[in-house]
Every structure is written in C-alpha cells, then in structure tokens.
Amino acid sequence: MTIRGVLFDVDGTLYDYEKAEEFGLHEHLVAEELSDRFESPAEALRVWREVREEEYPRFLSGELTFVAQKAERIRRFLAQAGVVGALEVTDEAATAWFASYAVRRDAVRRAFDDAQPTLGALAGRFRLGVVSNSVTAHQRAKLDAIGLLGYFTEPLVCSQEHGAAKPAASIFLAGCEALGLAPAEVAYVGDDYEKDAVGARDAGLRAIWLDRSVSRGPGAVDAGIRVITSLTELTGL
Structure with a gap:
C-alpha cells in the first residue's frame, strides 16, 4: 500500500532529550551543591540515567504514576549521592527537587x-x-x-x-x-x-x-x- x-x-x-537532560542535571547539582558527591559530571549522569531506566518502566507498566516515578528516581539518586535520609524524602520534597531540575533542563530543550x-x-x-x-x-x-x-x-x-x-x-x-x-x-x-x-x-x-x-x-x-x-x-x- x-x-x-x-x-x-x-x-x-x-x-x-539527552542533551537537555545532561545540561539540566549538571546545572542543578551545582545549584544544590551536590556536584562534588560524584567523581565527575559523567558519573553523575550515568547514575541518573541508570535510575531512570529502572524506574520509568514502572510507570509504563502502571505500577507507578508519572509523578510517583519521578519521586522514586530522586530518592534513589540522592541516596547514590550519599545524602543522609534520601530514601525517606517525602513525595512532595522529591517532586519539588525534580521540578527544579526540570526548569534547568527545559531552559535548553x-x-x-x-x-x-x-x-x-x-x-x-x-x-x-x-x-x-x-x-x-x-x-x-x-x-x-x-x-x-x-x-x-x-x-x-x-x-x-x-x-x-x-x-x-x-x-x-x-x-x-x-x-x-x-x-x-x-x-x-x-x-x-x-x-x-x-x-x-x-x-x-x-x-x-x-x-x-x-x-x-x-x-x-x-x-x-x-x-x-x-x-x-x-x-x-
């Protein structure tokens, strides 16, 4: 046909998406004074994407809502960064953290x-x-x-x-x-x-x-x- x-x-x-994601994450970690928690910006990006690739499918399968998968990603990422109490961060705080990152990401999309x-x-x-x-x-x-x-x-x-x-x-x-x-x-x-x-x-x-x-x-x-x-x-x- x-x-x-x-x-x-x-x-x-x-x-x-990947270029905007890389820029947004780097800028956000600098603003949050977390960039020194990783060996390099490349390592921070690797961890970020690894967590995304594991959590986003949980949204696609219906296990998590779109917002909930964002919150779970932030908790896991902050835990990898060695932030004390990261896994106990509330959904509201995690969502706000993601939103701040997204503003920086979307500035160059x-x-x-x-x-x-x-x-x-x-x-x-x-x-x-x-x-x-x-x-x-x-x-x-x-x-x-x-x-x-x-x-x-x-x-x-x-x-x-x-x-x-x-x-x-x-x-x-x-x-x-x-x-x-x-x-x-x-x-x-x-x-x-x-x-x-x-x-x-x-x-x-x-x-x-x-x-x-x-x-x-x-x-x-x-x-x-x-x-x-x-x-x-x-x-x-």
Whole structure:
C-alpha cells in the first residue's frame, strides 16, 4: 500500500532529550551543591540515567504514576549521592527537587536540527501524528515549546491515556486510527530499536528505525525494518 501517514516518537527522535537532560542535571547539582558527591559530571549522569531506566518502566507498566516515578528516581539518586535520609524524602520534597531540575533542563530543550525541516517537507503530503510512551499533556507542552506541535493536527497518542506502552501493538494501531488510516498505510519513525522499530513492524506498520549514532549497519537489523541516520532521509523515502 502507498504510505499516507507518518507517526513519530518524540524523545530522541524529534526532541534532543539527552542533551537537555545532561545540561539540566549538571546545572542543578551545582545549584544544590551536590556536584562534588560524584567523581565527575559523567558519573553523575550515568547514575541518573541508570535510575531512570529502572524506574520509568514502572510507570509504563502502571505500577507507578508519572509523578510517583519521578519521586522514586530522586530518592534513589540522592541516596547514590550519599545524602543522609534520601530514601525517606517525602513525595512532595522529591517532586519539588525534580521540578527544579526540570526548569534547568527545559531552559535548553530544543528539537533536533533535522526535525523541523523534515516535518515541514512532509506536512500537507502526509497525515502526521505522534505515538509516545509518556503523558499526553506533557508531550504536547514539550512539542509546543520546541516549535513542532503545529505539524501534528491529529491527537497525540500516549501510553498513559491509551493504557498500554510501546512495543504493544495496540498503541501503534491507536495511532493509525487517530490518522484515519490502515496500519499498512502508515510509517512509524523512532529511535528505540525494540520499542519503536520492532513494535511498529509487528503491528503491521512500515517500520523506520532512526539510528543517529550509526550503532549498526542495515544488515544487522531484522527484516521489515528500514534504517535511517537522519530524519532528512524520510523525504527521499
């Protein structure tokens, strides 16, 4: 079938989350006088991301709310920093700590350089939408802040409201339904190989894996998955 719609992941695909995260954490630790609790900024970032990768899936599975996973991440991170009583920090205090970090992170948030030109080239020719493992209001505000929300006229489909997270087929199919198209008429673009590319392919969409770091060549991926290293390649597809 001819592709008539394109669905996108957000973080790591359209939004340069990792760079903003690194800057925000460094600035916040300096402000909180905690930067000397780690051997280096790189070590602090490693611990931060390790905790995130363990706690965020608990939100996606429904075990924790979006806010609760933030609080748990802060308690664990502060404990790793050697802060006395870190594990007993209240939800309110942990949430406030995260919010202060987020202000610094969001001060430098931006879209990848290839996002706006690509969306601009696709808009009008294809129906564009978003499928994300997050909360709709959170992702909508983020896309608005980085100047990309206007390219998506259809509803955003996010795991919190949908009730299932990628790589579940149902969330990809919900994205297709939001576009009013059959799965075979929709391409999905994301940077996470398993959650985005494999999940989209198994749901019947045209799967496109965005491998910005060129971590493996086309021959190293599964059948039915197209590899690109920049969003600008989409216009040629």
